[in-house]
Amino acid sequence: MNSKKSEQIVISVCTGTGGVAAGGYKVIDAFEACLRDSGLSAEYTPRTHKVGCRGFCAKDVLVDVAMNGQTATYQFVTPERVEKIVAEHIIGGEPVKKWLVKQDYHDFHSKQQKLVLANCGRIDPESIDEYIASDGYQAVRKALKMDPEKIITVIKESGLKGRGGGGFLTGIKWESCRRAKGDIKYVLCNADEGDPGAFMDRSVVEGNPHLVIEGMIIGAYAIGSTEGYVYIRAEYPLAVNRLRLALDEAREKNFLGENIFGTDFNFDIKVVLGAGAFVCGESTALMTSIEDKAGEPRPKYVHTTDRGLWGKPSNLNNVETWANVPMIIEKGAKWYTGIGSETSKGTKIFSLVGKINNTGLVEVPMGIPLRDIIYSIGGGIPKKKEFKAVQTGGPSGGCIPASHLDMPVDYESLYEAGSMMGSGGMIVLDEDTCMVDMSKYFLDFCKDEGCGQCTPCREGVAQMVRLLVEITEGKGTMDHIGILEELSGMIKETSLCGLGKSAPNPVLSTLQYFRDEYEAHIIEKRCPAGVCKALTTFTIDEEKCTGCTLCARNCQAGAIFGEKKEVHFIDQDKCVKCRICYEKCKFNAVQKG
């Protein structure tokens, strides 16, 4: 024991969704029990500390042990490992090296620039005092002394764009809502994150809910609103609980309510649980949903900043947009414009998922090359497979192929490449992904998740799905591509809301970059990636097969035969094309074609 007597030992355990799912709370309990038994408490006051998500969910439970002025991070911590960590590290002073994070953890973080996520994974999301201790609620104090017009000018100058997908300039939106005539105005926060594979907003609300609240107070003051709503997915119970707790704490401190921060400004925030529909993330649908009606979009010929929730001027921003506001007020527009690319300022959070080594949440400056995200931060593609494309922007987005790996990631470049920023989903696809199949997946998602009001989206998308299914089943003709393009154009031009207008994007962008794959399905009746079952057969290469029996033992259909140390073969009548043999074979003897 070499620590000084007064030093405090802090054990920070990740309790974001990933952390909790991996057993974060059990790890905390184990640490507490272990520390109690060790009898250290009186002398060294070690304490456990729950923190939000720091992004690297693939390595959960992550635990930081801070002592002697140094922090060591452990990965994959389980309650069973706790005893050894306490005995060797906390008591013995020597970290348990084999369980510490490896180089990939540092690589994952080194190219990131954490501004919005700065305190996620560092402070306890369930404690307002910790947020205040890390300079929280300073920006709002500053803002409340400023002229509202001045705040809007700062936001405008910062160039902050909506992080929810639209990319509209936040300052301009605030200004038009401020200028709109109305006795009551609303500020709304969209936390109805529904893109498949996206968890940016969830992590911010779970990891640092006060940041969002602070942003909303500043926005409300600037716009002249006294009432706010957070529309949050009911499927995010942890985020909902932490948000509610944070609101209660803020009310207790009079940061919300009447005469907040000792000024004559009144503002409070209500939480509305989402109705479980993807389309409710669309601005007008979100508002109708708050009004207790079916969450269906309305035609937007009058802006919601003029006539939104209950017909009143309403300003809707996404979680991440609100979370950007406090730092802009605190550090100024000039500082903020120094980060990011020429046209897109600040940072953007992406959820990096799919065929990537380092799955997780990353925050990078705008304009960072795509290659850096995939290879430096993401650690490349698993199993040495080849990178094929990255799907950005969720179901409404598109694919960026390997040829565009060096393009900067910002609103404009993504749009030019035929995709979009969206809310920040980034799904990495490798050579084993069939682009037709992927388009089918996203279109099918939109088919089920659209509201069904307008004809182009309801009938058109359903027909596109039917055509794509036919192509993947080998029943496609070249006419199918033509009809797909025809429908895409019509749906984009005539749909009622943003969901419909962007629903054909996955098809259009894959047609742009991977037309050959569509043609292979149609003309050669072959799925190049070996995904579409009707067009794929698996065979065993006699030269390469060593007769290790691994494939036969794993085949659930009992379709693989062969004696030990002899060449195996696949009974095509029994094969269900589950790909397990292909994935399992260590000698690349299973061929798809």
Next chain:
Amino acid sequence: MAAMITLTINGKTVKAPEGTTVLEAATDAGIYIPTICHHPALEPEGTCRLCIVEVSGSLRQGIRVSCIQEVKKGLVVETETEQINKQRRLILELLLGRSPDTPYLIDLAAKYGVTTSRFLTGESNDCVLCGRCVRVCRDEIGAYALCFANRGSARKITTDFERLSEYCIGCGSCAQVCPTGAIQVEDRGDQRKIYTWDQVLARFKLERCDHCGTPFAPKKYLELINKKAYQPKGLELVDYVCPECFKKRDRVSGRRQAAALRKSVVKWSVPR
């Protein structure tokens, strides 16, 4: 009197009061724009997308739905450009895919040269999901008996929990506004049935006329008329008089009541 706005539709100068929609202005000027979901008695919802027009001039050039877009000074509207008709034909073809045997739709599609559909869904459903019935029931009658169920392509029109509606008052407005005849009202003896292709929405016993004894209207409907038309004027509907007998009664006092009840003899069901 609202200020008059001057705009151009298909090269023709049109004047329309402020606040009217492009569709209304065009219709008044004798210019036809196809639409399914629009009905003059209902708030526009802009969902069938057939009434798309190309706008320019005082609005950024693009496609808008004319049933929602209000007239604007200096607006230039084109209702039948090649692009608009191309998209319209595709929308009609899609609708024809789900309702290939619906005379109303066959006629409308034929106007734009669409006679067959590449998008047959394998079923034949008269409902084109225009939502007129839902809107009339909800916004005009206030009964909230009809609603949309499900999302996306599974959307359909039904009652709460797909059961016989408790809220339906049997007025038949849904059938009256339905463009395709997907909702039907059938009176047999003193029984009224309101039904669609796959569901009976509501059943009623018809009240008999106090004078001639003919069954003519459901009680809930008469109660609504009492509440909406009589009570605000300090009156009370005490005796049930069928529209036929109404005509024979004191015409001066009966005129107002007759007007209120006339709805019940309108042939609301579009013949299939």
